[in-house]
Amino acid sequence: xxxxxxxxxxxxxxxxxxxALRQLEEAFEAFKRDSKAQEELKELLERYAGRPTPIYYAxxxxxxxxxxxxxxxxxxxxxxxxxxxxTLGQAILTRFMGKSRxxxxxxxxxxxxxxATVCALLGLECVIYMGKVDAERQRINVERMKLLGAEVKxxxxxxxxxKDAINVALKDWVRNVRTTHYLLGSVVGPHPFxxxxxxxxxxxxxEARSYFEKAGFLPDVVVACVGGGSNxxxxxxxxxxxxxxxxxxEAGGLSxxxxxxxxxxxxxxxxxxxxxFSYLLQDEYGQVQKVHSISAGLDYPxxxxxxxxxxxxxxxxxxxxxxxxxxxxxxxxxxxxxxxxALESAHAIGFLLKNASxxxxxxxxxxxxxxxxxxxxxxxxxxx
Amino acid sequence: xxxxxxxxxxxxxALFDEAxxxxxxxxxxxxxxxxxxxxxxxxxxxLTKAAxxxxxxxxxxxxxxxxxxxxxxxxxxFVMTYAxxxxxxxxxxxxxxxxxxxxxxxxxxxxxxxxxxxxxxxGFFLPxxxxxxxxxxxxxxxxxxxxxEGFIYFVSVRGTxxxxxxxxxxxxxxxxxxxxRAKVPVVxxxxxxxxxxxxxxxxxxxxxxxxxxxxxxxxxxxxSFRNWCKSLLSVC
Numbered sequence: 001x002x003x004x005x006x007x008x009x010x011x012x013x014x015x016x017x018x019x020a021l022r023q024l025e026e027a028f029e030a031f032k033r034d035s036k037a038q039e040e041l042k043e044l045l046e047r048y049a050g051r052p053t054p055i056y057y058a059x060x061x062x063x064x065x066x067x068x069x070x071x072x073x074x075x076x077x078x079x080x081x082x083x084x085x086x087t088l089g090q091a092i093l094t095r096f097m098g099k100s101r102x103x104x105x106x107x108x109x110x111x112x113x114x115x116a117t118v119c120a121l122l123g124l125e126c127v128i129y130m131g132k133v134d135a136e137r138q139r140i141n142v143e144r145m146k147l148l149g150a151e152v153k154x155x156x157x158x159x160x161x162x163k164d165a166i167n168v169a170l171k172d173w174v175r176n177v178r179t180t181h182y183l184l185g186s187v188v189g190p191h192p193f194x195x196x197x198x199x200x201x202x203x204x205x206x207e208a209r210s211y212f213e214k215a216g217f218l219p220d221v222v223v224a225c226v227g228g229g230s231n232x233x234x235x236x237x238x239x240x241x242x243x244x245x246x247x248x249x250e251a252g253g254l255s256x257x258x259x260x261x262x263x264x265x266x267x268x269x270x271x272x273x274x275x276x277f278s279y280l281l282q283d284e285y286g287q288v289q290k291v292h293s294i295s296a297g298l299d300y301p302x303x304x305x306x307x308x309x310x311x312x313x314x315x316x317x318x319x320x321x322x323x324x325x326x327x328x329x330x331x332x333x334x335x336x337x338x339x340x341x342a343l344e345s346a347h348a349i350g351f352l353l354k355n356a357s358x359x360x361x362x363x364x365x366x367x368x369x370x371x372x373x374x375x376x377x378x379x380x381x382x383x384x
Numbered sequence: 385x386x387x388x389x390x391x392x393x394x395x396x397x398a399l400f401d402e403a404x405x406x407x408x409x410x411x412x413x414x415x416x417x418x419x420x421x422x423x424x425x426x427x428x429x430x431l432t433k434a435a436x437x438x439x440x441x442x443x444x445x446x447x448x449x450x451x452x453x454x455x456x457x458x459x460x461x462f463v464m465t466y467a468x469x470x471x472x473x474x475x476x477x478x479x480x481x482x483x484x485x486x487x488x489x490x491x492x493x494x495x496x497x498x499x500x501x502x503x504x505x506x507g508f509f510l511p512x513x514x515x516x517x518x519x520x521x522x523x524x525x526x527x528x529x530x531x532x533e534g535f536i537y538f539v540s541v542r543g544t545x546x547x548x549x550x551x552x553x554x555x556x557x558x559x560x561x562x563x564x565r566a567k568v569p570v571v572x573x574x575x576x577x578x579x580x581x582x583x584x585x586x587x588x589x590x591x592x593x594x595x596x597x598x599x600x601x602x603x604x605x606x607x608s609f610r611n612w613c614k615s616l617l618s619v620c
Contacts, residue, residue, distance in 0.1 A: 012496075014496070014515075015496045015497060015515035015520075015539060016519055016539060171425060171426075175547075270471075271471060273423060273468060282472060284472070285469065288422045288468075
């Protein structure tokens with residue numbers, strides 16, 4: 001079925017948005033056939049964003065924990081995370097569709113900053129929705145977005161986090177659908193968003209695969225953190241057909257009690273939110289559950305439909321990392337390698353450190369999806 | 385068709401029940417019972433807040449079904465909600481439960497026409513009310529005019545519930561195109577709040593639904609609600 005990954009996906013949105021989704025689908029297909037537009041994106045990814053990113057062998061961490069740790073350094077990209085791969089691509093699509101205004105949601109602020117950046121670059125009007133809780137814990141990113149010329153609208157409804165920012169961004173899109181593109185930041189939402197975002201993020205996996213092929217071996221395990229799941233899909237797509245174990249790490253928060261974690265694939269069940277049929281943390285009546293993670297980027301009760309499919313088809317194993325283990329990894333990578341990871345990416349490392357014995361002697365590739373400067377306030381100040 | 389939308393059990397079940405009775409007395413002939421959802425992406429601020437309050441006060445599908453089973457009035461009843469509320473219940477089970485209560489059809493705000501198959505394939509068998517919008521193509525409208533049950537819900541404004549009612553020329557053209565061809569009534573909704581709006585809606589369509597304003601008036605008390613219903617329907 002078109003727009004589905006196995007039984008997951010679809011387009012569960014108000015009717016008003018259907019023509020805009022069809023238009024996006026057409027623009028996306030046209031983009032894929034347009035060699036000039038492809039060239040423009042490639043040029044921007046290289047000269048503006050800083051691709052390709054290196055694979056770094058983390059020697060001291062490897063020695064300390066008994067496995068070979070390779071890091072895909074998306075943290076080195078302009079704006080500090082993998083998010084810019086997608087925002088550059090979708091900004092070009094926005095121009096393709098003749099639209100001049102962009103709205104986006106943001107959790108940790110990384111997607112918001114990456115969106116504001118490309119809007120500044122291409123001269124597009126930009127409005128970013130951010131939950132009040134997130135705006136408070138990621139204040140520096142709010143200032144960055146404003147500096148880049150975006151209007152930041154703080155969302156005070158619901159849980160005041162990423163989920164609510166998406167709700168309000170969708171409502172803005174419904175009102176302004178003719179002039180506005182919704183630049184969705186993860187592999188979530190109605191078709192074709194999960195595919196569009198995966199397409200633009202799959203550059204991560206392509207580069208990583210080619211690095212290892214040149215080196216003459218492949219990693220045994222590929223690990224990435226999963227909130228909505230865009231950095232994970234990005235790297236997994238490079239290894240899905242290879243003999244590599246793939247592990248997605250969700251935010252384990254404080255415990256498995258409802259409201260204290262964001263283990264959508266681990267503890268949720270299928271449901272419909274934000275345009276897609278996927279896994280969802282919900283109560284018995286289908287109300288979306290509160291979630292918690294120390295990382296604003298993973299603090300989300302849903303997950304991309306492709307991940308739901310990869311879970312049920314057993315291609316990817318989904319695990320979790322608690323807040324405290326992510327914090328430990330955050331400090332450990334800083335101390336041993338001189339790399340301060342985003343708290344999101346620290347979940348992938350934290351899972352490995354906690355379960356180091358399982359990976360003994362193995363070659364492990366982690367997608368280091370972002371850098372952690374933005375998180376110092378949370379780590380040092382006890383903000384959560 | 386003169387329809388009113390109310391959030392089930394809001395502000396509480398006693399007031400909701402009384403409002404339904406008042407609405408019927410004043411001349412409404414169909415009722416949309418809103419089952420609140422935590423993430424209502426088609427609703428404006430007022431109905432979003434009402435939904436959150438209702439959920440906090442314990443409104444859920446069980447309590448709404450209890451109310452529906454006890455309803456003895458004469459209005460036709462439709463349920464309006466979001467996809468996950470019905471999915472979580474089980475689509476076959478929930479249509480059986482609604483059918484037992486005499487529900488005529490279901491309006492699912494985040495189930496566009498092209499995804500109706502998903503509900504049907506999972507055992508949902510009550511009429512799903514299809515939507516037309518100012519963004520619908522004439523091709524869409526041709527397809528919609530084949531609808532055989534219930535009615536067609538024309539979402540008259542680009543936006544969420546609670547916006548202003550004003551139709552541009554293009555939208556009016558689409559509305560009249562659809563009305564000429566449709567085999568079931570075409571009902572306009574979103575943004576209707578006063579007698580003036582009702583009058584212009586009835587010139588263009590077979591009926592209307594009023595929602596946000598009804599809930600806002602009920603928040604002020606049953607007397608305000610009654611007076612507003614009377615004045616609204618004075619032009620019908």
